[in-house]
Structures are given as structure tokens and as C-alpha cells.
Amino acid sequence: MIAMQKELNQFERSEVWKLIPRPLNQSVIGTRWVFRNKIDENGKIVRNKARLVAQGFNQEEGIDYEETFVPVVRLEAIWMLLAFAILNTLFCIKWM
Template identity: 80%
Template sequence: MIAMQEELNQFEIIEVWKLVSKPSNQSVIRTIWVFRNKMDENDIIVRNKARLVAQGFNQEEGIDYEETFAPVARLETIRMLLAFACFKDFVLYQMDVKSAFLNGFINEEKHVEQPPDFQSFNFPNHIFKLKKALYGLKQTPRA
């Protein structure tokens, strides 16, 4: 429960969505929780992780999204970057972003259900209008 609350707090901080009444002409995408345990080198659980994911497999191309995108770097490109950095004496840093996908704005108007077990007490029948991309949507990697 703590991991799920942390995820929702992150959503509020970066303003991923806005609670609105359900429109009659828009489809609503369901959401699910995905859980993972982070372990150390001795296989001892260090932290529980929870991620709210949209069930984007229900989206239809041409209706819900135009194109998909996979952010992949080729091995040759990484080798070239490392060789150039060594040649020019650049300093390279690795950065792991906890919620990288949640920083991309989406152009389409998308609505998702309220997360399971975290419905608004005052507005239980409302849904969220997405301002930013959410894991699981087909257009998220492009955003």
C-alpha cells in the first residue's frame, strides 16, 4: 500500500492527470497495478515497487493512437559515444529516472479509470483525463 501511495503522490507532484466527470463520447481505458520487489545482491527484498499501468492493449490504431515508438539505442551507437567521450576526455554519467515516461505530454485526449483501491471518496464515478503519458499506452514511448 505504501508503494502504491508513493506512485500516486508522484503523479500529483508532476500533474499527470486531472479528475473530470465521465464524457459520454470518449472511451475509458482501465488501469491495473503492477508490483515488483527490488532485491539486493543477497536476494533480500530491499524495497517494494508499484506501478500504475494503463491497459493499452485495448487501444485501436487509427482511433486511439497514430503510431508507436520504441526508444532503443543500437549497440554501435553506444560504442561510438563511448569512443568519442574517451577521445575528447568527456565525463559521462548514468542516470536512472524513476518515472521517465510520466514526463512526456500526450497530444490526444485520453481518459483512464481511477486506480483500483484508490477511488476518490467525493467523486467515485469520475475518471482521470491524462495530461501526460502513462505506462501502458501505445503512444507513451513517443511522448
């Protein structure tokens, strides 16, 4: 419940949505909660996370709705990308 409340509070702070009356001639896209446990390297649960996701599979055929997507980048991924770009640049300069 705490994780769900944090997610809803984040929506309010970010002003992601606003509540409006439902149009009579439009269908509404449903939502569902996705729960995950964050685990440390010892296998101990560190915290619970909850995400409210849209059920886009109601409108498009063929979408894998067992997976969710959140546009978050880990710092390690950025470091790897920068290291690869630097090595690639150094390799190209060496062969010029």
C-alpha cells in the same frame, strides 16, 4: 499499500493528470497496478515498487501487455554509452 500511495503522491506532485467527468460518448482506458520487488545482490528484498499503468491493449491489437515500459535510464547505461562514443571517436581519429 505504501508503494501504491507513493506512486499516487508522485502523480499529484508532478501534476500528471486531472480528474474530469467521463464523456458519455467516449470509452475509458483502464488501468492496472504492476508490482515489483527490488532485490539486492544477496537476494534480500530491499523495497517494494508499484506502478499504475494504462491498459493500452484495450485499443490496439498485438501489444504484449505482460511487459511495462517506464522511461528511466540507469547511470551505468549512460557511462557505457559515453565510453563507447569516446572509443569510437579515438578509433576514428587514429585512422585519419
